[in-house]
Amino acid sequence: xxxxxxxxxxxxxxxxxxxxxxxxxxxxxEEIGVDIPISEIQISKDxxxxxxxxxxxxxxxxxxxxxxxxxNKELPxxxxxxxx
Numbered sequence: 001x002x003x004x005x006x007x008x009x010x011x012x013x014x015x016x017x018x019x020x021x022x023x024x025x026x027x028x029x030e031e032i033g034v035d036i037p038i039s040e041i042q043i044s045k046d047x048x049x050x051x052x053x054x055x056x057x058x059x060x061x062x063x064x065x066x067x068x069x070x071x072n073k074e075l076p077x078x079x080x081x082x083x084x
Contacts, residue, residue, distance in 0.1 A: 020075060024048060027070050032059050047082040057084065 021038040029035050034056055042049040048071070050057060060067065060083060071080050 020078070023074060024071060027067065027074065028060070031063055031067055031070065032056075034059065043078065043080075046079050047084070048080055049084060060084070 018038060020043065021041045024041055024043075025036050025038050036050065036052060036056070040051040042051065050060065064083060067083055068080060071078070071083075
């Protein structure tokens, strides 16, 4: 017989994507000073895509290295290599 709780145990450790996006939004706010709604943040494989204006994207580009280091420090399981 299979033990159902042991089969479902690995799924109990999954994080809610909204929590991940809210943490990314918080990091961006602390480093850049602009509050980005979580609806404008997409995570695709090893990249974070911001659905925002060019002024904000320029600010992100200027601090890209700092942002990547901080995001990978707080969310190492994502393995983010690019943000645009």
